[in-house]
Amino acid sequence: MPEPYNPDTFAEARAHGTAVEAVAQLLGALGVDEGEHTAATPARVAKAWAEMLSGYREDPADHLARTFPAPDDPGLVMVAGIALTSTCAHHMLPFTGRCTVAYRPSPGQRIVGLSKLARVVHGYARRMQVQEQIGAQVLDAIVAKLNPSGAMVLITASHDCMRLRGVREPDSVTTTQAHHGLLTDSERALIHAEHARAR
Ligand SMILES: Nc1nc2c(ncn2[C@@H]2O[C@H](COP(=O)(O)OP(=O)(O)OP(=O)(O)O)[C@@H](O)[C@H]2O)c(=O)[nH]1
Numbered sequence: 231m232p233e234p235y236n237p238d239t240f241a242e243a244r245a246h247g248t249a250v251e252a253v254a255q256l257l258g259a260l261g262v263d264e265g266e267h268t269a270a271t272p273a274r275v276a277k278a279w280a281e282m283l284s285g286y287r288e289d290p291a292d293h294l295a296r297t298f299p300a301p302d303d304p305g306l307v308m309v310a311g312i313a314l315t316s317t318c319a320h321h322m323l324p325f326t327g328r329c330t331v332a333y334r335p336s337p338g339q340r341i342v343g344l345s346k347l348a349r350v351v352h353g354y355a356r357r358m359q360v361q362e363q364i365g366a367q368v369l370d371a372i373v374a375k376l377n378p379s380g381a382m383v384l385i386t387a388s389h390d391c392m393r394l395r396g397v398r399e400p401d402s403v404t405t406t407q408a409h410h411g412l413l414t415d416s417e418r419a420l421i422h423a424e425h426a427r428a429r
């Protein structure tokens with residue numbers, strides 16, 4: 231009998247083999263036999279996880295590099311209804327929902343293409359994450375690259391680790407808010423209303 235593989239550290243386990251081998255080992259450890267439908271599963275799962283975690287292969291803030299001059303008094307800019315698909319850092323299960331990104335450019339500062347706000351969200355979401363951290367990272371990127379006078383990121387998501395296992399709350403939804411600078415009460419109300427409408 232070969233000795234069971236028993237790594238001392240996460241790093242050692244990582245170095246041991248490819249993702250495909252690791253998935254095959256996981257399935258074996260969970261008592262899943264190879265069958266007609268599972269023979270190619272390790273390769274499929276490795277490919278799926280490479281896609282789900284593709285955010286490690288980019289710096290999402292780079293999407294905000296191309297900017298345009300803002301009009302004199304640009305007011306609030308907001309994109310609501312951005313689809314969020316992420317992976318819980320604790321359980322490696324998906325959480326999905328919607329994100330709203332809003333910022334008020336400072337006078338004389340720059341604005342960014344609207345699609346780039348969604349690309350920043352997607353980049354940070356496609357990593358092992360906690361929901362609060364995605365909002366904070368998106369906000370930090372916007373503050374660093376655009377220097378807005380105010381900004382807010384709202385995320386409402388459903389966590390499979392809460393829905394399907396453990397506490398088993400299938401209808402629970404989690405909302406997190408990250409904000410920077412000064413936004414007026416009416417701007418805040420508008421952001422929350424659009425976020426609720428776009429969920
Ligand atoms: N703050 C925060 N917590 C999260 C997020 N995703 C998952 N969690 C929580 O992470 C916690 C991990 O708790 P542990 O007690 O270490 O793990 P566990 O025994 O699997 O916990 P249960 O999920 O309660 O069964 C759980 O309470 C999860 O609900 C997230 O995005 N943000």
Ligand SMILES: [Zn+2]
Binds near residue numbers: 318323389392
């Ligand atoms: Zn979790």
